[in-house]
Amino acid sequence: MIDRVDVLIIGGGIIGLTIARELLKEGYDNIAILEKEKEIGKHASGRNSGVLHAGIYYTKDSLKAKLCLKGNHLMKDYCRQKNIPVFETGKVIVAKNEEETKVLFHQIRHLRQHHGHEYKYHSAHQYLPHQD
Numbered sequence: 001m002i003d004r005v006d007v008l009i010i011g012g013g014i015i016g017l018t019i020a021r022e023l024l025k026e027g028y029d030n031i032a033i034l035e036k037e038k039e040i041g042k043h044a045s046g047r048n049s050g051v052l053h054a055g056i057y058y059t060k061d062s063l064k065a066k067l068c069l070k071g072n073h074l075m076k077d078y079c080r081q082k083n084i085p086v087f088e089t090g091k092v093i094v095a096k097n098e099e100e101t102k103v104l105f106h107q108i109r110h111l112r113q114h115h116g117h118e119y120k121y122h123s124a125h126q127y128l129p130h131q132d
């Protein structure tokens with residue numbers, strides 16, 4: 001039974017485990033993680049949709065958007081190092097009307113300029129069934 005630790009982390013989901021990993025890298029070696037389940041990652045971290053979000057829906061330049069994008073890159077790097085497969089499928093974002101199209105164009109231009117993202121524009125006709 002451990003009776004003294006320097007850092008006690010409650011919850012062995014991705015957040016708790018990542019904090020522990022970062023602390024280890026900083027030289028902390030007396031860390032404990034308290035997890036109420038028998039195994040780690042049994043809740044949200046182990047049963048989510050597995051999408052690495054790019055922060056496109058968050059307010060432009062907000063801390064949330066920046067951290068999401070940074071986390072996306074860090075997670076991809078981590079997966080490459082550990083030989084964990086990541087499917088870089090891209091994402092199809094559909095604008096439903098003129099107004100949304102304008103917002104989308106604006107957002108995409110910004111992301112391309114500031115973050116070097118690649119985008120392709122598709123016409124809706126490409127996705128509609130052909131009518132002969």
Ligand SMILES: Cc1cc2nc3c(=O)[nH]c(=O)nc-3n(C[C@H](O)[C@H](O)[C@H](O)COP(=O)(O)OP(=O)(O)OC[C@H]3O[C@@H](n4cnc5c(N)ncnc54)[C@H](O)[C@@H]3O)c2cc1C
Pocket residue numbers: 010011012013014015016034035036037040041042043044045046047048049050051052053
């Ligand atoms: C359906 C769904 C789909 C999602 N899809 C995505 C996605 O595609 N992409 C994405 O980036 N994010 C997604 N998320 C969000 C993501 O899964 C969570 O943001 C992330 O897993 C949260 O991690 P966490 O460590 O904070 O929480 P958790 O993974 O929930 O970990 C918390 C841990 O704390 C433990 N715990 C709780 N209370 C105590 C206690 N009192 N004592 C000891 N242990 C305790 C729990 O047992 C658990 O293991 C999704 C979430 C859900 C629910």
